[in-house]
Amino acid sequence: MRNKKITWLAISLVLAILIVTFTLKIKNKPSGQPEPAEAKAKLVVVETVTRDKAQRLSEISATLEADNETLLSFEVPGQIVDLPYKEGDRVKSGTVLARVNATEFSLQVAQADAGLNKARVGYQQAQQDFDRIEQLYREGVVAQSDYEKARDGLQVAEEDYLQAQQSADLLEQDKTSLIAPIDGTILVKYVTRGQITSAGSPVYSIGRLDPLKAVLPIPDNEIANWHQGDKVQLTLYGAEREGRVSRIYPSTNSGTGTVGVEVTVANLKQDWLPGQVVMANRPETREGLYVPVSAVINRGEDKPYVFLAIAGKAVKRSVTIGELFGDNLEITSGLTAGDRIVVKGADQLFEGDAIEDPGGNGK
Incomplete structure (x- = not known):
């Protein structure tokens, strides 16, 4: 009986402690604290x-260049005796731009003429000899070996004559005069009158100032978006002109990874100049x-x-x-x-x- 009383006392004591603990938690809970809830949605x-x-606008800088720019030089060495044109002068195709006194070339021409005359005389003599031997051969007066020898001699003389004639024809061209190949403008003058020039050394640079061209460096992964005939807006010091893609280069620059796209722009007043830097703008639309x-x-x-x-x-x-x-x-x-x-x-x-x-x- 006594053990039962002790057990009930222990249970009552535990219940009392739990009640007091719960009451204290209720009293100590901050007022207004919400009950746990699900995470709030994020605002997006x-x-x-x-x-x-x-649409995007491609902007690329490029340098203006003359159209069909060409370096001109003499085929023979000599002293420049005539050089009348300077930078900026406009010239017509066929204009004599410069002359040289080419002594060596003159000697070559004289030698070629002499060689041609000699070959002509040799050929004529061989032809006469063959005609005579052929007639005698038909009459049975000379042997077949003599006939064949005369025939071979004529053939050799004819080949020598033709070769001498070709050499003379090549030297017959006036290589002492420098001729403008196009209508254009003298861009650069590299020499002065009286100077000795060698064959192949530049004398003039000539090109057209209308139209001008600019070569745009386009990354090779974008080149498929460019086509011949595309419009490109070029800007120079606030002035704008419309150009068109005239050529797309067939290979990639290994150093820059770009492909050259040549844009041609009209320059009627020739107030835009080679060497000036323009900004090229091209709108691109894709669906x-x-x-x-x-x-x-x-x-x-x-x-x-x-x-x-x-x-x-x-x-x-x-x-x-x-x-x-x-x-x-x-x-x-x-x-x-x-x-x-x-x-x-x-x-x-x-x-x-x-x-x-x-x-x-x-x-």
């Missing part, structure tokens, strides 16, 4: 992906799927990704990106038109986060 901005046209740069996340993973808004949750989706157009990135795979993606606040999200768009597009 959601947009629907659509297929659209994006595709585009999303704001802020929507694409790349945290060092294999592929960049975006977050889709599906049933109030952030769902991670890997994407393949193309080129940058302004503030938008081209998406080449991973998204389809109609997908809803987070365009603001994506960098704070993790897979499965609850999201809410104040504009009402988060669901």
Whole structure:
């Protein structure tokens, strides 16, 4: 009986302690503290992906060049005795730009003429000898070996004569005069009158100032977007002119990784000059799927990704990106038109986060 009393006393004591502890917790709980609840949804901005046209403006600097610029030089050495033109002078095709006193060339011409006369006389003599031997051979007076010898001699004499004539014809051209090959402007004058020049050394640089051209260095991964005939806006000190792509070079510069795109621009007043630097602007429009740069996340993973808004949750989706157009990135795979993606606040999200768009597009 006594043991039962002790047991009941112990139980009563434990109950009393629990009641006091619970009461103290109730009293010490801060007023107004809410009960635990589910994590709050993160505020984001959601947009629907659509297929659209994006435009960007390519800006590239380039140097103006004369059209059809050519270096002119003499084919023979000599002393320059006539040099009437200077930089900036306009000349017509066929104009004699300079002359040299080429003593060595004159000797070569004289020797060629002498050789031609000698070969002509030899050929004529061989022809007479062959005609005579041939007649005698037909009459049976001379042997066949004599006939064949005369025939071979005529053939050799004829070949010598033709070769001498070709040499004389080549030297007959006036190589002591430098002729303008095109209508153009003298761009550079490299020599002075009285100077001794060697064969092949530049005397003048000539080219056309209307039109001018500029070669744009285009990265090789973008060259497929350029085509012959494309319009390009050129700007020089605030003045603008429209040019057109006239040529795309067939190879890549191994040092820069660029491909030359030649743009031709009219220069009727010839007030733009070779050597001036212009800014080339070309708008480019392309249709595709585009999303704001802020929507694409790349945290060092294999592929960049975006977050889709599906049933109030952030769902991670890997994407393949193309080129940058302004503030938008081209998406080449991973998204389809109609997908809803987070365009603001994506960098704070993790897979499965609850999201809410104040504009009402988060669901």
